[in-house]
Amino acid sequence: MQRYGKTLKRDRIFPIFSNFAVKINTECLFCMKYYKVTFTISAPEDMMQDAADIVAALAGEAGFETFEESAGGITGYVQQSLFDESLLVSLLDNFPLPSCGVTFTVSEAEDKDWNEQWEQEGFDPIVVGDKVVVHDGRHLPQQLLTDGNGQQSSSVTIEIDAKLAFGTGSHETTRLMITQLTELHPEGCRVLDCGTGTGILSITALKLGASEAVGYDIDEWCADNSRHNAVINGVDNRFTSLLGDSSLLQDNVHELADNAQDDVDNVQGNCDTIKGHFDIVLANINRNILLADMPAFVSRMAPHSTLLLSGFYVQDIPLLTERATALGLKTEAQTHDGDWACLRFRLLRLDVGANNIKAF
Secondary structure (H helix, E strand, C coil): CCCCHHHHHCCCECCCCCCCCCCCCCCCHHHCCEEEEEEEEECCHHHHHHHHHHHHHHHHHCCCCEEEEECCEEEEEEEHHHCCHHHHHHHHHCCCCCCCEEEEEEEECCCCCCCHHHHHHCCCCEEECCCEEEECCCCCCHHHCECCCCCECCCEEEECCCCCCCCCCCCHHHHHHHHHHHHHCCCCCEEEEECCCCCHHHHHHHHCCCCEEEEEECCHHHHHHHHHHHHHCCCHHHEEEEECCHHHCCCCHHHHHHCCCCCEEEEECCCCCCCCCEEEEEEECCHHHHHHHHHHHHHCEEEEEEEEEEEEEHHHHHHHHHHHHHCCEEEEEEEEECCEEEEEEEECCEEECCCEEEEC
């Protein structure tokens, strides 16, 4: 069982609903509909932290993404579409500390613009490596776009108007993904951006020379915001933003997932919305969604294509690598920034027909 105790003490604590929290990986928190689940824990004082850690670990197995401390326990947040209350009840019924009890209540997380103050103030330009500068419309990075001799630098500039969607380059995982994109040299590549948020990764890829980017997000606000950002960056003619989840990629990815430990042969699939295959697939989401959607990502990967993943911790790398290997992917690189991690995989052996996927 993966322990989430560390997450209650630092990065996965959920101090939203105040000012913008740079340290929280809320890449699509503001884009999706969430339940707020309040866990009340009855435990001896010296066991309270351990009990809270275990509740978070069990809730993580039920799809919860992040937590915050609350009076008498913890509060967790889970996407409404992923919430399995019966599974959560079953897990808590087998709570491993006999002297402790746990109850919970469920409510809808308020759907409002928690970033309103931050949006009004904007954010300082963010430099990723020496190749990409991310800024908003209020803070033009003129001083960052010249070298020591006052000459124009070759940095790629990305303007982001974040609105409700998260993704400005301020979070470690976004920076990790952008760094990997610059190292991939995506000139002429077709890019798929899963959980596009503000569209920052698609826009970066396009400004680095990608021929086309297709992004999707589960929330209409994110889909609209990414289109808006593509326009202000002058790449809207090469960017498509769609509303939906990984079901847009392929209808029959379950067969691929079920056979991931064995050879997968003649998996038939079709997609009414997203067509063809991609040279680079990007997904900066969270561990549970990455594990669930990885077969769908693979179903849209061209031969010798690249899959970039982030949104998880270093401690999650073995689990994600195991899943990727079972799907025919080879690990090419892993990087981290603090506890946050990024993985790069290559699909080396994939025969692709018009509606046929054959993985080895």
